[in-house]
Amino acid sequence: MSNDVLVFVEFAEGKATKAGLQALGAAHTLAGQLGGSAIALAIGDGLEGEAGNLGKAGAGKVLLAGGDAVANYSPDGYASILAQQAEATGAAAVLASATPMGKDFVARAAAKAKCGLASDCTELKVEGGKAQAVRPVYAGKALVTVSAPGTLWATLRPNVFAEASSDNATTPEAVTVSFGPGDLKAVVAEIVAGVKGKLDVAEAEIVVSGGRGLKDPAGEGKQNWENLQALAEVLGAATGASRAVVDAGWRPHGEQVGQTGKTVSPKLYIACAISGAIQHLAGMSGSKVIVAINKDENAPIFKVADYGIVGMVEDVVPALTSALKEALG
Amino acid sequence: MDIIVCIRRAPTTDARIKPGSDGKTYDPAGVNYDISEYDKFAIEAAIQLKEKHSGQVTIISMGPSAATKEIRTAIAMGCDAAHLLVDDAQHDSWSTAQVLAAKIKELPHDIVLFGWNSVDNQSSATGQMVAELLDLPSVSVAVSLEVEDGKAKVERLAAGGNRERYDITLPAVITCQKGLNKPRSANMKGIMMAKKTAVPETPANAPEDGVAVAGMTPPPPRPEGKIVGKGAEAVGDLVKLLREEAKVI
Numbered sequence: 001m002s003n004d005v006l007v008f009v010e011f012a013e014g015k016a017t018k019a020g021l022q023a024l025g026a027a028h029t030l031a032g033q034l035g036g037s038a039i040a041l042a043i044g045d046g047l048e049g050e051a052g053n054l055g056k057a058g059a060g061k062v063l064l065a066g067g068d069a070v071a072n073y074s075p076d077g078y079a080s081i082l083a084q085q086a087e088a089t090g091a092a093a094v095l096a097s098a099t100p101m102g103k104d105f106v107a108r109a110a111a112k113a114k115c116g117l118a119s120d121c122t123e124l125k126v127e128g129g130k131a132q133a134v135r136p137v138y139a140g141k142a143l144v145t146v147s148a149p150g151t152l153w154a155t156l157r158p159n160v161f162a163e164a165s166s167d168n169a170t171t172p173e174a175v176t177v178s179f180g181p182g183d184l185k186a187v188v189a190e191i192v193a194g195v196k197g198k199l200d201v202a203e204a205e206i207v208v209s210g211g212r213g214l215k216d217p218a219g220e221g222k223q224n225w226e227n228l229q230a231l232a233e234v235l236g237a238a239t240g241a242s243r244a245v246v247d248a249g250w251r252p253h254g255e256q257v258g259q260t261g262k263t264v265s266p267k268l269y270i271a272c273a274i275s276g277a278i279q280h281l282a283g284m285s286g287s288k289v290i291v292a293i294n295k296d297e298n299a300p301i302f303k304v305a306d307y308g309i310v311g312m313v314e315d316v317v318p319a320l321t322s323a324l325k326e327a328l329g
Numbered sequence: 330m331d332i333i334v335c336i337r338r339a340p341t342t343d344a345r346i347k348p349g350s351d352g353k354t355y356d357p358a359g360v361n362y363d364i365s366e367y368d369k370f371a372i373e374a375a376i377q378l379k380e381k382h383s384g385q386v387t388i389i390s391m392g393p394s395a396a397t398k399e400i401r402t403a404i405a406m407g408c409d410a411a412h413l414l415v416d417d418a419q420h421d422s423w424s425t426a427q428v429l430a431a432k433i434k435e436l437p438h439d440i441v442l443f444g445w446n447s448v449d450n451q452s453s454a455t456g457q458m459v460a461e462l463l464d465l466p467s468v469s470v471a472v473s474l475e476v477e478d479g480k481a482k483v484e485r486l487a488a489g490g491n492r493e494r495y496d497i498t499l500p501a502v503i504t505c506q507k508g509l510n511k512p513r514s515a516n517m518k519g520i521m522m523a524k525k526t527a528v529p530e531t532p533a534n535a536p537e538d539g540v541a542v543a544g545m546t547p548p549p550p551r552p553e554g555k556i557v558g559k560g561a562e563a564v565g566d567l568v569k570l571l572r573e574e575a576k577v578i
């Protein structure tokens with residue numbers, strides 16, 4: 001086994017995603033601790049021009065896999081390439097982002113390599129010369145530190161690891177894709193109901209969430225939800241929701257934050273008219289700063305909030321939007 | 330159609346979890362259990378497939394003997410048979426996947442359903458690992474599923490609320506997400522049936538974990554927060570604190 005760290009860097013529309021650059025940053029740091037270098041793997045066509053940017057973001061080496069077989073995303077295809085490169089590089093650790101894509105194919109890749117997977121990790125460290133990962137379990141009610149007998153495979157929670165900068169000059173190295181499009185078992189046929197470019201709540205740096213106290217958007221809550229949207233817009237935030245809101249059909253379930261929704265760890269989480277049930281807290285208490293707006297000063301959300309305002313969302317949310325507009329100019 | 334559903338017995342989502350005396354697993358005192366939330370969508374999907382195409386739904390679970398309770402709940406919803414692979418320890422997804430895959434291999438299967446993520450271990454890995462071990466196509470985080478003539482049209486939730494459509498050939502592995510369906514509750518007839526259905530138990534013989542737990546700790550406590558003020562008048566102070574103290578905007 002080498003001291004290098006292999007990292008899958010996710011691309012979207014020809015650019016490395018933020019989560020992908022964060023994973024590369026984590027790989028750069030871990031490789032430094034192990035005495036090796038970060039090897040970035042990108043999959044897709046036409047990415048040669050991006051290799052230099054990956055060098056600046058911490059990659060010591062850049063591997064590119066392109067061609068017909070990867071023209072569309074496929075979990076088994078991507079898994080084959082990652083498992084092959086894990087073996088070829090003899091990496092001490094294999095990293096990727098715990099995004100919808102990473103969560104989908106990296107487990108398959110780890111299984112191909114006959115390895116386990118530490119999912120959705122929030123910390124990486126080196127203990128006795130070996131890589132270890134820390135991951136939340138039971139929706140953040142506990143943290144476990146895990147290690148692997150051989151290569152450590154881990155996916156990393158977005159927004160937790162910092163991007164790196166380096167002066168590595170890299171030239172991309174093409175890797176051979178050993179299968180053709182006809183060998184794939186499951187390939188994306190179509191992007192169906194896509195809101196292109198919409199920020200996923202799990203990857204956003206700022207999240208503004210609404211709860212049952214905002215009331216029915218098809219009725220008396222209409223203005224409240226418009227106000228919430230305006231607040232999110234001025235902050236460049238993604239919108240989230242409590243389960244009560246999702247179950248009522250007021251918001252799509254892709255926005256649900258909590259133990260049975262998405263786990264978020266933004267730098268700022270603003271909870272509006274959310275009570276703070278244990279299942280909701282489980283999904284957002286890893287946020288750096290939490291703001292709560294609630295009319296009930298005894299609401300449990302105030303126990304985890306760094307800053308609270310006791311008041312009606314009808315008044316506080318639009319006032320906050322105006323104040324932010326002014327402050328952010 | 331032969332449909333298999335893998336279900337996990339997990340602590341309820343309102344359980345208080347704290348590290349136990351071994352420092353590696355949680356203290357089970359006062360913890361209640363249920364079918365892991367998303368597995369209920371897998372069970373419902375299985376029963377709907379059976380209702381449409383006829384066939385049989387078989388539950389597979391690895392866990393302690395006590396998991397018979399969760400298995401009977403699934404049978405009461407409308408599943409037909411079950412296998413409990415007994416193991417009292419907590420295992421990672423790689424070890425679990427190997428046990429499940431070995432059992433699935435012994436059984437006829439056109440489609441194998443999982444939850445997309447367990448509420449306790451939260452690996453979102455077991456289904457895909459089983460698919461790899463059985464060399465089957467997999468689609469994870471499914472929110473729509475249609476089966477016709479040995480093929481499945483599946484939509485999965487991708488980044489930013491996008492839905493990706495896959496057209497795959499059965500047998501296949503699908504992991505299920507909320508939105509796929511509304512899990513039914515058991516009726517009286519189902520509950521009576523579940524009491525009479527045998528749940529054979531065999532030792533799981535789980536292999537070594539792929540990632541081993543070295544230690545479990547409670548999460549770091551959050552620093553004491555403060556109430557900035559009351560009503561709309563407080564927003565000025567809040568913005569100032571977010572800029573100057575927290576430095577997040």
Ligand SMILES: Cc1cc2nc3c(=O)[nH]c(=O)nc-3n(C[C@H](O)[C@H](O)[C@H](O)COP(=O)(O)OP(=O)(O)OC[C@H]3O[C@@H](n4cnc5c(N)ncnc54)[C@H](O)[C@@H]3O)c2cc1C
Nearest residue numbers: 211212213242243244258259260261273275279280295313
């Ligand atoms: C198995 C299971 C899984 C679950 N998973 C999740 C999950 O993933 N995510 C999740 O969120 N929940 C989850 N829940 C549900 C959870 O227990 C709560 O029921 C839910 O979070 C409550 O949503 P809420 O805070 O929006 O509503 P409520 O609890 O009804 O709270 C509304 C809040 O709004 C405040 N309010 C009302 N009007 C106003 C106003 N005008 N101005 C200001 N404040 C106002 C009230 O004071 C109250 O605190 C789960 C439950 C179970 C059983």
Ligand SMILES: Nc1ncnc2c1ncn2[C@@H]1O[C@H](COP(=O)(O)O)[C@@H](O)[C@H]1O
Nearest residue numbers: 335336391443444446447452453454455
């Ligand atoms: N012990 C188990 N027995 C049966 N199925 C399981 C077990 N553990 C996990 N699964 C299945 O795998 C899914 C994903 O679990 P995980 O990989 O832990 O997130 C669960 O929703 C179950 O469908």
